[in-house]
Amino acid sequence: MGSAAPGDAAGRTELASAPSLPALFARAAVTARGRGGDLPTTRLARTGVRADQQQLAGYARVCGFGLSDVLPPTFPHVLAFPLQVALMSDRAFPLALPGLVHVRNRIDALRPIGTGEALDLEVWAERFARHRSGATVDLCASVSADGAEVWRGRSTYLARGATPPDGAPEAEVTVEVGDVPDGTIRWLVDGDTGRRYAKVSGDVNPIHLSGLTAKAFGFKRAIAHGMWVAARALAALEGRLPAAASVDVAFRKPLFLPSTVTLATAEVGGGWDLAVRNADTGAEHLLGTVRPR
Amino acid sequence: MTRKAAIVGGNRIPFARSGSAYARASNQDMLTATLDGLVARFGLQGVQLGEVVAGAVLKHSRDFNLTRESVLGSQLAARTPAYDVQQACGTGLEAAVLVANKIALGQIESGIAGGVDTTSDAPLAVNDDLRRVLLQVASARTVQQRLKALAGLRPGQVVPDLPRNAEPRTGLSMGEHAAVTARQWEIGRAEQDELAVASHRNLAAAYDRGFFDDLVTPYLGLTRDENLRPDSNVEKLAALGPVFGGEDGTMTAGNSTPLSDGASAVLLASDEWAAARDLPVLAHLVDAQTAAVDHVHGGEGLLMAPVHATPVLLARNGLSLQDFDFYEIHEAFASTVLATLKAWEDPAFCKEKLGLDVPLGAVDRSKLNVNGSSLAAGHPFAATGGRIVAALAKQLHEAGPGKRGLISICAAGGQGVVAILES
Amino acid sequence: MTQPIPEDDLIVSDWYRDFTNSGVGATLTKRLGLPRPAVLRRHEPGAPLLPGPAVVGTAGEGRLRDPLTAVLKDAGVTLLSPVTADGGTDGERTAAVLLDATGLRTPADLAAAHDFLAPALRRLAPSGRVLVLAEPPSEAADPAQAAARQALEGLVRSTAKELRGGATANLLLVPDGAEGGLAGPVRFFLSGRSAYVDGQVVTLTAAGATDGQDDDRPLAGKVAVVTGAARGIGAAIARVLARDGAHVVVVDLPAAGQALAGVANEVGGTALQLDITAPDAPERLVGHLRERHGGVDVVVHNAGITRDKLLVNMDAARWNAVMAVNLQAQLDLTQALLDADGLLRPGGRVVCVSSQSGIAGNRGQTNYAASKAGVIGMVRAWAPALAERGATINAVAPGFIVTEMTARMPFGTREIGSRINSLQQGGLPVDVAETVAWLAQPESTGVNGQVVRVCGQSFLGA
Incomplete structure (x- = not known):
């Protein structure tokens, strides 16, 4: 974080460029031990960020979005993610980044965002909560354009075995979804899906990249990025999503690579209920809702 | 005031099983041969027609102008314009509708509608990543740029993508979709097998009585549809294992259409044009309707769109489903035909999905696919429409004036094309 | 792939004739006293009737x-x-x-x-x-x-x-x-x-004078039907009739449809796929001619098959098949055309292809020879009735004609067959076709009930 500008009164630090994710992951790994305490109040920010058109095209292709002049609703997450990782890899962050599991993600897309718009990003951590198998923390992001907020994200991560501070609230990791019938949409999820998504999102978490690296973190095989699953599901509904929407998805069983899964959709109240399930076992990988705002 | 387009006649080549008699023939080869057969039948050598409209579902990029190139290679006048259409399995019928509409509007006096498909000579796509790299290489201006682009290649990218017969948005094959519908409508195995046997029997009988003598021209040594099994029976079909819908599925290789190669063409014209050349008018194309269903998110059957198109067509023409002498329901799968019939009879479905107070009702099965259909003949996707239009027109002509026939063809993408012919 | 192979390519070249007319060959064959078959003068449109006085x-x-x-x-x-x-x-x-x-x-x-x-x-x-x-x-x-x-x-x-x-x-x-x-x-x-x-x-028979004809296109405006026209002699007949101006309806078995379509497109005619032995064949042919052409001027019964076997070994199937195609179909189709009111137009011409075998007989061809002899009987019997409507019916009897069929004969049989005639060579399909086309001409009105052999004066049955 050598390029960090001086922090302001609210603990806000503005970065001039996106931090290098592989470096952050590496640093987080070597500094994983001996963490604890409360969440930092630091907020990391960047201003005037524009989507890299080549990255955007790659992202759209990997996730199944069509290329248009509007950002996919999940793309701001990719823009904010490096800042979130920077926050989590800092020694002040109480939980070890390696081994964090993405269990829930909420997005409020307040209006469509043009691909050429200059965006101001701000990320922070909050809600250190108690979970039956550890603790969760929410990594939040706010994206503004011309001074008005256009997108909000809240990613909930689970740290198994971690201890939350006393008096921490109960974790909220479930998403209420109505009865979604068997899906007629089937995806053959290839073995290199993790690597492909890592390339376009920058999320090079080793558990997604290969069987070998995943085993090092206790997974029998590489698993798909939760945000890829979510993005792919939203992409399947492209053209049918409300212009302003709240998306709430819970990541359930890991989606091992390769797999065949089904996507079930049910129209609810102008939005959708979603379920991504294993085509063979029926195990739920993702449950989610999309509601108009 | 518009006029109705006349169906003068048709021609097709026998349909071959994939990788068999036509394994070395391209779409253009087959379409050209089919056009030439039609030209020979009606003495159209050197004749300039209004237009030729045809298409293929599986198409090479080099075939961007498939129909025009076929016309140029045929005995038709080189000044006959042409264009390609593609509406999956609806291509052939849609092409006929397009030609008929231009005739009806007086924009042209004559035209040929057709379709062709080969699963033997299908395009083989390179892996998407490789394709992008190759495109970069092709557009690179310097050797260095080229090498840089090629350096990005990895071994896994050099594997070609085999064409998947899958719906792009669902990843399910057509058969798997049909299996979902079959289960939904509780279509039994036995009735599917019976329908398949009837198809073979009817097609064989039609060949034997010479019905196809002026509808089919042999090609590359094939004189009848290769898939035809005149000795097909329910016992033989019952022995086949399911191929779609899992272990307890009801759909087998016997009651599903095989991958096929073939082409068809239909000659349409104004009555005046036909009369001036002493050509017959077998029937008129009265009206047509297309519809689509939401098979992706709407919970509707992929191949059930004709069910929706038909009541619209009937209402516009003041007809009931029973006002027909013949029905041609394309047998993509036996279960598709049976689910279609069942849906039309189902009061709840007709009320909720079709908005009808009274269900459309039953179809007299003795009037259904009387000369066989796709289960026996095979189904080269875009060629099926032309096969049906020509055969039904002839059947109506043989039955005498004032006879009416209904065509129903389901298509990928949740689409359906239906049409009315009248002699 | 859709172009028919030109007939000429199908014909085995007459190597002997070519050889003996070459420099060395001519000398050699002359010394050996071998026959030296000539290159025949054949019709070329536009050429004078005779090359000399x-x-x-x-x-x-x-x-x-x-x-x-x-x-x-x-x-x-x-x-x-x-x-x-x-x-x-x-x-x-x-x-x-x-x-x-x-x-x-x-x-x-x-x-x-x-x-x-x-x-x-x-x-x-x-x-x-x-x-x-x-x-x-x-x-x-x-x-x-x-x-x-x-x-x-x-x-x-x-x-x-x-x-x-x-x-x-x-x-x-x-x-x-x-x-x-x-x-x-x-x-x-x-x-x-x-x-x-x-x-x-x-x-010749006494007949009214004709209006004359354009000798380059004597059949202009006429509609002709040729059976068995997908290949061989039938295709050659279609070509010559078309060359002489006729619109030709070429007929052959549905199974021969691809070649048939090729012939139809080559001659600017129309293809009719029809099994002439089918019970409804006469009805369908009549219907087709009436609907599409309003009538017919020239009918050429060319379709024929062989099913050779010595009589003692011949089964009923071979006998019946040959009779059905070669004779009964000609009878049935002709009768239907005559019965169909006004279908055979005034000046109509029926030409039946018989065979040298029908005149001379041929070992192993009792069925074929019987059918072809039968054709001759039929032609003679029908001639007066056709004359009454200003029409004619005649037969051509080809001798040894070099076709795809003869190309498959054993070498010896083929060579002998092609030499034992006064012209010392086999004929070509076009030779048969020219004779058929002549009989079809308006000016052939005085030729009726005749059997014209196209055999180079074969020694067989002469």
């Missing part, structure tokens, strides 16, 4: 000299006087020698024929034509006249065998009252169309 002689007081001269002059033929032909040394070689022998009264008059022919033939050019015109012996006034007339047949047939260089000799019998129909047959026998017709006798 003709000479016309008489035996007795003939009545055809004037009409004959008129026909030749109409056709632009230069006539030489017999004297020049006889003794002159400056005269060019003649392309045709015609003898009007209608004046014969007794065998003694034949001496005049000899006196004229002997010197004339000496001056005959290669592919020359000898045509003797006479009256039928059956209509002679007395036995002596009948003898004289019949003698001509021996004279002509023997002359045909003596001629070399592709020259032919034929006899045209012109009864009293048949002069009006003279032009067409005379032109045919002089032209390249009759290249492989040799040693034949054709008898």
Whole structure:
């Protein structure tokens, strides 16, 4: 974080460029031990960020979005993610980044965002909560354009075995979804899906990249990025999503690579209920809702 | 005031099983041969027609102008314009509708509608990543740029993508979709097998009585549809294992259409044009309707769109489903035909999905696919429409004036094309 | 891939003829005393009727000299006087020698024929034509006249065998009252169309004069049907009829449809896939002709099959199949065409393809020969009825014609078959087709109930 500008009164630090994710992951790994305490109040920010058109095209292709002049609703997450990782890899962050599991993600897309718009990003951590198998923390992001907020994200991560501070609230990791019938949409999820998504999102978490690296973190095989699953599901509904929407998805069983899964959709109240399930076992990988705002 | 387009006649080549008699023939080869057969039948050598409209579902990029190139290679006048259409399995019928509409509007006096498909000579796509790299290489201006682009290649990218017969948005094959519908409508195995046997029997009988003598021209040594099994029976079909819908599925290789190669063409014209050349008018194309269903998110059957198109067509023409002498329901799968019939009879479905107070009702099965259909003949996707239009027109002509026939063809993408012919 | 293979490519080349007409080959075959088959003069549209002058002689007081001269002059033929032909040394070689022998009264008059022919033939050019015109012996006034007339047949047939260089000799019998129909047959026998017709006798019948015809497109505006037209002789007939101006409906089995469509497109005709032995075949053919053409002018029954076996070994299937296609279908289709009111237009022409086997018989072909002989009987029996409607029915009997079928014969059989005729070579499908097309012409109205062999004067059954 050598390029960090001086922090302001609210603990806000503005970065001039996106931090290098592989470096952050590496640093987080070597500094994983001996963490604890409360969440930092630091907020990391960047201003005037524009989507890299080549990255955007790659992202759209990997996730199944069509290329248009509007950002996919999940793309701001990719823009904010490096800042979130920077926050989590800092020694002040109480939980070890390696081994964090993405269990829930909420997005409020307040209006469509043009691909050429200059965006101001701000990320922070909050809600250190108690979970039956550890603790969760929410990594939040706010994206503004011309001074008005256009997108909000809240990613909930689970740290198994971690201890939350006393008096921490109960974790909220479930998403209420109505009865979604068997899906007629089937995806053959290839073995290199993790690597492909890592390339376009920058999320090079080793558990997604290969069987070998995943085993090092206790997974029998590489698993798909939760945000890829979510993005792919939203992409399947492209053209049918409300212009302003709240998306709430819970990541359930890991989606091992390769797999065949089904996507079930049910129209609810102008939005959708979603379920991504294993085509063979029926195990739920993702449950989610999309509601108009 | 518009006029109705006349169906003068048709021609097709026998349909071959994939990788068999036509394994070395391209779409253009087959379409050209089919056009030439039609030209020979009606003495159209050197004749300039209004237009030729045809298409293929599986198409090479080099075939961007498939129909025009076929016309140029045929005995038709080189000044006959042409264009390609593609509406999956609806291509052939849609092409006929397009030609008929231009005739009806007086924009042209004559035209040929057709379709062709080969699963033997299908395009083989390179892996998407490789394709992008190759495109970069092709557009690179310097050797260095080229090498840089090629350096990005990895071994896994050099594997070609085999064409998947899958719906792009669902990843399910057509058969798997049909299996979902079959289960939904509780279509039994036995009735599917019976329908398949009837198809073979009817097609064989039609060949034997010479019905196809002026509808089919042999090609590359094939004189009848290769898939035809005149000795097909329910016992033989019952022995086949399911191929779609899992272990307890009801759909087998016997009651599903095989991958096929073939082409068809239909000659349409104004009555005046036909009369001036002493050509017959077998029937008129009265009206047509297309519809689509939401098979992706709407919970509707992929191949059930004709069910929706038909009541619209009937209402516009003041007809009931029973006002027909013949029905041609394309047998993509036996279960598709049976689910279609069942849906039309189902009061709840007709009320909720079709908005009808009274269900459309039953179809007299003795009037259904009387000369066989796709289960026996095979189904080269875009060629099926032309096969049906020509055969039904002839059947109506043989039955005498004032006879009416209904065509129903389901298509990928949740689409359906239906049409009315009248002699 | 959709283009039919041109017929010429299918024909095995006559290696022997080509060889013997080559420099070395010519010398060699001459020394060995082997026959040297000539390259026949065949019809080419636009070419003059004869490549050189003709000479016309008489035996007795003939009545055809004037009409004959008129026909030749109409056709632009230069006539030489017999004297020049006889003794002159400056005269060019003649392309045709015609003898009007209608004046014969007794065998003694034949001496005049000899006196004229002997010197004339000496001056005959290669592919020359000898045509003797006479009256039928059956209509002679007395036995002596009948003898004289019949003698001509021996004279002509023997002359045909003596001629070399592709020259032919034929006899045209012109009864009293048949002069009006003279032009067409005379032109045919002089032209390249009759290249492989040799040693034949054709008898004209009295018929009304025709309006004349455009000799380059004598069938213009006519609708012709040819069965068995997908390949071989049938395809050649379709081509020649189309060349002569007809719209040709080519008919063959549905299974032969691809080749049939190729022929139809080549000749600008229409293809009709039809099994002529099907019970409803006559009805369908009649319906097709009525609907699409309103009628028909020329019907060529060419479709035929062979199922060879010695009679003692022949099963019923072989017998029946050959009879059904070669004979019964011709009967049924012709009857249906005649029954269909007005379908066979005035001046209609029915031409039936018979065979040399039907005349001479052939070992292993009892069924085929029977069917082809039957055709001859049918033609003769129907001729009067057709004459009443101003129509004709005739048969052509091909000899050894080089086709795909003969190409598959054993070498020896094929070589012998192709040499045992006066022209010392096999005929081509086009030779049969030219004869069919001639019989189909408007000016062939006086030719009815005839069997014209296209065999190069085959030694079989002669």
